[in-house]
Amino acid sequence: MFTQGRLPHAIILQGEDGLGKHTLAEILAAAAVCSAGEEAPCGKCPGCIKAAAGSHPDIHRAQGTGASRSFHVEEIRFIRSDVYKKPHEARHRVYLLFGAHTMSVQAQNALLKVLEEPPEYALFILTCPSASALLPTVCSRAQIFTLTPPPFEEAVEKELKKCPRVTPREMEEAARRWGCNIGKMLSSFEEEDRAAVSALAVS
Numbered sequence: 001m002f003t004q005g006r007l008p009h010a011i012i013l014q015g016e017d018g019l020g021k022h023t024l025a026e027i028l029a030a031a032a033v034c035s036a037g038e039e040a041p042c043g044k045c046p047g048c049i050k051a052a053a054g055s056h057p058d059i060h061r062a063q064g065t066g067a068s069r070s071f072h073v074e075e076i077r078f079i080r081s082d083v084y085k086k087p088h089e090a091r092h093r094v095y096l097l098f099g100a101h102t103m104s105v106q107a108q109n110a111l112l113k114v115l116e117e118p119p120e121y122a123l124f125i126l127t128c129p130s131a132s133a134l135l136p137t138v139c140s141r142a143q144i145f146t147l148t149p150p151p152f153e154e155a156v157e158k159e160l161k162k163c164p165r166v167t168p169r170e171m172e173e174a175a176r177r178w179g180c181n182i183g184k185m186l187s188s189f190e191e192e193d194r195a196a197v198s199a200l201a202v203s
Contacts, residue, residue: 002031003038008143010115010124012100014131015147018183021127024147025096026051029059032123033090047090057088063098070102076110083114083122092123100126101133108135115141149180158182163189 001007011028013021027041030051034040041048050056060082064070079095087093097103103111115124115138124142128134131144149155155175159182160168166189178184 009118009122010142011126012131012139012142012144013125013127013147014129014144016129016181018181019147019149020182021147022098025125025127028125029094029096032092032094033058058090058092059094059096061096061098064102070104071107073104073107073110076107080110080114084119087121092121094123094125097124097126099128101128105135108138112137152180155180155182155185159185
C-alpha cells in the first residue's frame with residue numbers, strides 16, 4: 001500500500017501489548033518521511049535518522065499522561081491546529097497517537113473533525129489493544145490492521161538471535177507461556193535477569 005501510494009490517511013493498529021504496535025507505527029512514520037522512495041524506510045537518509053532519534057519536525061508523538069495515562073483533549077486540539085501547517089521537510093506530517101483507547105469521548109470527537117477532512121499530506125497512526133474501544137465514527141474514517149503473534153518456530157528462532165544467553169528450550173517454554181507474544185517473551189527474560197542481579201546484590 002505504501003509503495004503504491006494507497007496508504008490511507010488514518011491507520012489504527014490494534015492488538016495486545018507486546019505485539020509490536022509501537023514499533024510498526026514508528027516504522028511507518030519513518031517510511032513517510034524517508035527520501036528513498038520505494039525502499040523506505042532506508043534507515044540512512046536524514047529523514048530516517050531524525051525519525052529514529054525522535055527529532056524529525058514532521059513526526060508528532062502523543063500519548064496519555066498522568067496517573068490514568070489518558071489523553072487530554074488539549075493535546076488533540078493542538079493536533080487539529082498543527083496539522084494544517086505544511087510539512088517542514090518531508091512529504092507528510094505524521095501524528096502518532098499511542099494508546100488511543102485512552103482518549104475521552106470529547107477528545108475523540110475533537111480528533112474526528114480533522115479525520116473527516118484532513119490535509120492530503122497528513123498521516124494519523126493510532127495504536128490500541130482493540131479498535132472497539134474507539135468511537136465507531138473514528139474507526140469508520142481509518143483503516144484497521146490487527147497485529148497477531150508470529151508462528152511458534154519463527155518466534156523461537158528470531159528471538160534466540162536476540163538473546164544469546166537463553167537456551168532453545170527456555171525460549172520454547174517462553175513462547176508457549178506467552179502465546180508467541182514477542183514483547184512479553186523478551187520482557188520475561190529481562191525480568192529474570194533483573195531478579196538475578198538483585199539476588200546477587202542481596203547475597
